[in-house]
Amino acid sequence: MNHYVPMPQSFYEQPTLQLAQALLGCLLVKETEEGVASGYIVETEAYMGPADRAAHSFGNRRTKRTEIMFGKAGSVYTYTMHTHILVNVVSSDVGSPEAILIRAVEPFEGTSLMENRRPGRSRKEWTNGPGKLTKALGIQMNDYGHHFTASPLTICEGWEQDSFHISSGPRIGIENTGEARDYPWRYWVEGNSYLSKMRSPTT
DNA sequence: GTCTAGATGGCCT
DNA sequence: GGCCATCTAGACA
Structure with a gap:
């Protein structure tokens, strides 16, 4: 897998909203015993910490689960939602849970x-x-706390940033979070056919 | 210890 | 469009 070039630590240290867009087109790579699986990131959502009602870290809530959000940019934050695992890239400075x-x-x-x-x-x-x-991709809860610059879960160089167009809009699945649901912090590669589908198309 | 809601997906009607 | 699986973190007692 030497042809994969992990993004450097400095990549993760840009502002969160900027990083959310920079991640588009990057390659998400997961190594398991069965082999390597990877895919280009085509859709992201930013969660802006203390001021964002939709974020787990709203109000600076610091718990066992959100602890990693206070950590180093580029850390892996996995979270269990019902029967599924969700994966996040920690961003911003240490102590700033985005x-x-x-x-x-x-x-x-x-x-x-x-x-x-x-x-x-x-x-x-x-x-x-x-x-x-x-x-x-085979991402599991035990990927929690790892870092995206090191295996088995890494983010690597992918598409050229000028080879696609980025769109933005409100986030999905956070209907009960007051004003936070309208923030246009979802970004996606325009026209890509692997985008997630809307949950509640209600304006 | 107990209760509840949730950054979802899949299957049913 | 609606319902439910399935489970953990977080709140509260």
Whole structure:
């Protein structure tokens, strides 16, 4: 897997909203005993810490779960949602609990592995949602606390930043968070066919 | 210790 | 469009 070039630590130290866009087109790579699976990030959502009602770290809530959000930029924050695992990239300075949720990727390497992990689904449905992509790539709760610059879970150079167009809009699945639901902190690669689908199309 | 809600997905109608 | 699986962190007693 030497052809993968992990993004340097400095990459993660840019402002969160900027990083959320910079992550688009990057390659998310997961190594397991079964092999390597990877996909290009095509959709992200920023969670802005203390001031963001939708963030787990709203009001500077510091618990066992959110602890990693206070840590170093580029750390892995995994979270269990019902029966699914979601994966986030911790951003901002130590002590500033911000993170970016990876909502969708486009399959690249290890497609047969993904197919096995997502039996009976069409290629598009392997990774077009935050819970789906973790399953397809084999991301688990024990990835919590690792860092994206080191295996087994890394973010590497992917597409050229000027080879696609970025769109932004409100986040998804946070209807009960007051004014926070309207913040346009979701970013995606315009026109990509592996984007997650809207949960509640209500304006 | 007990109760509840949730950054979802899949299956049913 | 609606319902439910399944489970953990967080709040409260």
